[in-house]
Amino acid sequence: MIRALGMMSGTSLDGVDAAMVETDGIRIGAFGRSAFRAYSDNEAAMLHGALGGWPHDPGVAEAAAISVAAHAALARDFPEAELIGFHGQTLAHDPQGRGTHQAGDGAALADGTGRPVVWDFRAEDVRQGGEGAPLAPFFHWACAEWAMGQGHLPAAPLAFLNLGGVGNITWVDPAAPAPEAEGACLAFDTGPANAPINDLMRQRRRALRDEGGALAAQGQADRAVIANFLRHPYFERPPPKSLDRDAFTGLAAAIRDLADADAAATLVAALAESVAAGFRWLPAPPDRVLVCGGGRHNRTIMAELARLLPCAVQPVEAAGLDGDMLEAQAFAWLAVRVRRGLPTSAPSTTGVPRPACGGRISHPRRRPAR
Ligand SMILES: Nc1ncnc2c1ncn2[C@@H]1O[C@H](COP(=O)(O)OP(=O)(O)OP(=O)(O)O)[C@@H](O)[C@H]1O
Numbered sequence: 001m002i003r004a005l006g007m008m009s010g011t012s013l014d015g016v017d018a019a020m021v022e023t024d025g026i027r028i029g030a031f032g033r034s035a036f037r038a039y040s041d042n043e044a045a046m047l048h049g050a051l052g053g054w055p056h057d058p059g060v061a062e063a064a065a066i067s068v069a070a071h072a073a074l075a076r077d078f079p080e081a082e083l084i085g086f087h088g089q090t091l092a093h094d095p096q097g098r099g100t101h102q103a104g105d106g107a108a109l110a111d112g113t114g115r116p117v118v119w120d121f122r123a124e125d126v127r128q129g130g131e132g133a134p135l136a137p138f139f140h141w142a143c144a145e146w147a148m149g150q151g152h153l154p155a156a157p158l159a160f161l162n163l164g165g166v167g168n169i170t171w172v173d174p175a176a177p178a179p180e181a182e183g184a185c186l187a188f189d190t191g192p193a194n195a196p197i198n199d200l201m202r203q204r205r206r207a208l209r210d211e212g213g214a215l216a217a218q219g220q221a222d223r224a225v226i227a228n229f230l231r232h233p234y235f236e237r238p239p240p241k242s243l244d245r246d247a248f249t250g251l252a253a254a255i256r257d258l259a260d261a262d263a264a265a266t267l268v269a270a271l272a273e274s275v276a277a278g279f280r281w282l283p284a285p286p287d288r289v290l291v292c293g294g295g296r297h298n299r300t301i302m303a304e305l306a307r308l309l310p311c312a313v314q315p316v317e318a319a320g321l322d323g324d325m326l327e328a329q330a331f332a333w334l335a336v337r338v339r340r341g342l343p344t345s346a347p348s349t350t351g352v353p354r355p356a357c358g359g360r361i362s363h364p365r366r367r368p369a370r
Pocket residue numbers: 009010011012013014162163164165166167194195197198208209210211212213292293294295297298327
């Protein structure tokens with residue numbers, strides 16, 4: 001077993017999550033400490049300004065340096081980590097076009113922390129014809145297997161729903177022998193999640209988010225906007241499939257003339273309806289949906305999901321897991337898989353033609369400065 005630190009800064013650009021996992025890259029031995037470092041307003045503004053950028057675009061080198069410095073600062077609090085999994089900041093994702101871009105140089109982070117760093121997890125999958133995302137699904141399989149072993153879950157297929165900036169779902173059969181085995185996982189991005197809600201709150205209320213879903217709870221969803229949203233060709237596309245943060249720009253335009261609360265309620269309904277629309281692709285009805293990511297703190301989202309989905313909807317804490325740290329933990333576990341040469345994606349998770357091992361390993365070239 002290796003003690004690995006996973007670090008993730010997601011599409012909502014709020015900061016960096018870091019979490020320890022002890023694993024052999026297959027089974028979870030133990031979960032360890034975790035921490036969060038918020039981006040300062042300046043850092044967040046720089047990263048926001050670089051969104052959509054590719055490696056040589058203006059502002060991208062600065063964004064990458066901010067990402068590395070923030071991760072290095074956080075990693076210093078985890079001297080016990082033998083290996084670091086570094087996701088980097090996704091600035092652009094166009095797997096069927098220009099590729100996928102996570103800003104932040106893993107070699108610089110290895111130098112800055114004195115630990116080997118696994119990074120650039122998505123590019124190889126895209127190079128082989130996959131979507132490069134989502135990558136958490138194999139870890140969801142490991143979590144389901146762990147939770148079953150702890151007696152927190154029955155031995156039945158279930159789904160993990162991650163509600164970050166974008167939503168993604170993984171259907172998992174925890175009885176499958178390995179995550180890359182046929183029939184073990186099916187995963188895809190469901191649609192927009194918190195990103196448009198945050199954008200709305202920033203533009204209209206000068207707030208970072210709709211705390212607890214309070215604003216949305218006071219509004220009425222606009223059914224015409226939702227009906228039109230659900231006509232987007234993305235929902236007709238069978239999985240695997242993934243989304244860029246700003247793929248649904250039409251939604252922001254469609255709510256422009258709605259009152260604040262109605263606009264927020266409409267975005268919540270769009271999120272929940274897109275998850276419900278995704279259910280038709282699942283191989284069998286899941287026993288429950290375990291929700292992770294920041295969206296599970298939004299009570300209006302959780303209520304709308306419970307109303308629309310044909311099974312129980314629970315925060316992942318119901319299975320003994322930490323919903324704020326699951327993605328960071330995923331990149332710790334994936335880092336160990338990369339180190340061992342085990343696959344990190346499969347046809348049923350990213351559409352890559354055969355199970356693939358992504359990620360690069362950089363070793364520190366010198367001791368870190370004190
Ligand atoms: N208490 C809360 N009330 C309402 N919304 C919340 C709350 N806490 C978090 N959120 C929402 O969750 C978002 C953060 O979710 P998370 O950290 O899972 O996203 P991410 O990891 O950045 O994104 P992704 O998974 O798409 O890469 C916040 O930006 C906010 O919209």
